[in-house]
Amino acid sequence: MRIDVVTIFPEFFDVLDISLLGKARQSGLLDVSAHNLREYTHDRHRTVDDTPYGGGAGMVMKPEPWGEAIDELLGDATPERADASAPLVIFPSPAGEVFTQKMARELAHREHLIFGCGRYEGIDQRVFDHVATRAEVRLVSIGDYVLNGGEVAVMAMIEAIGRLIPGVVGNPESLVEESHEDGLLEYPSYTKPAEWRGLEVPPILLSGNHKAIDAWRREQQLERTRRVRPDLLRAETPEKAETAEA
Numbered sequence: 001m002r003i004d005v006v007t008i009f010p011e012f013f014d015v016l017d018i019s020l021l022g023k024a025r026q027s028g029l030l031d032v033s034a035h036n037l038r039e040y041t042h043d044r045h046r047t048v049d050d051t052p053y054g055g056g057a058g059m060v061m062k063p064e065p066w067g068e069a070i071d072e073l074l075g076d077a078t079p080e081r082a083d084a085s086a087p088l089v090i091f092p093s094p095a096g097e098v099f100t101q102k103m104a105r106e107l108a109h110r111e112h113l114i115f116g117c118g119r120y121e122g123i124d125q126r127v128f129d130h131v132a133t134r135a136e137v138r139l140v141s142i143g144d145y146v147l148n149g150g151e152v153a154v155m156a157m158i159e160a161i162g163r164l165i166p167g168v169v170g171n172p173e174s175l176v177e178e179s180h181e182d183g184l185l186e187y188p189s190y191t192k193p194a195e196w197r198g199l200e201v202p203p204i205l206l207s208g209n210h211k212a213i214d215a216w217r218r219e220q221q222l223e224r225t226r227r228v229r230p231d232l233l234r235a236e237t238p239e240k241a242e243t244a245e246a
């Protein structure tokens with residue numbers, strides 16, 4: 001998978017050379033490149049923002065640099081070539097659809113993602129409108145709170161997507177039993193020692209009875225999800241909600 005990120009802080013993404021995603025980049029499974037939006041300006045001050053039409057506080061990111069940056073990254077992509085190789089352009093935004101594990105799984109199958117990190121009061125709307133004439137565009141939020149810019153959101157999405165690419169995580173089994181993989185929160189985990197500061201590991205986990213352990217873990221998932229994220233039980237599949245009510 002090729003990932004391009006347009007940002008005024010390209011050095012922010014240097015951290016991706018560390019850990020799992022660093023190995024994925026070295027092995028060629030993941031190719032991440034950060035591009036400085038200011039390289040696409042032509043004035044002495046490398047200006048990327050200006051005052052908003054209609055007034056209001058703050059500054060809005062100018063369309064011209066964005067247009068040139070994304071033109072370069074899209075190459076000769078056209079809507080007519082809308083196949084798996086077609087680039088998907090994602091702008092993190094508090095006004096976007098919420099990023100979920102389901103979306104991460106979907107995006108892990110794409111060949112080329114382009115992320116555009118907005119700052120200030122956002123990016124001129126015409127950038128989204130124009131790019132949408134050439135490629136699929138999505139505005140995506142990582143949660144109901146406000147950040148200073150899209151870089152943190154893009155980092156989170158790259159990690160969530162990148163770790164699902166086959167070969168990136170050593171043991172694919174470890175991807176299955178995680179929060180949100182089956183729509184529920186994960187069960188509590190324990191390791192040695194069996195007793196720590198007076199706290200013992202649940203005896204069922206020491207029993208060796210794997211059928212009983214699986215049942216206990218499933219019940220722990222349901223109890224934790226009912227308590228912490230009841231909204232997940234109301235989502236999508238009625239069976240899930242039915243199980244939860246049992």
Ligand SMILES: Oc1ccccc1-c1ccno1
Nearest residue numbers: 092093141142146147149150
């Ligand atoms: O708050 C933001 C500012 C800029 C770009 C993205 C965000 C955001 C907030 C939540 N998800 O994305």
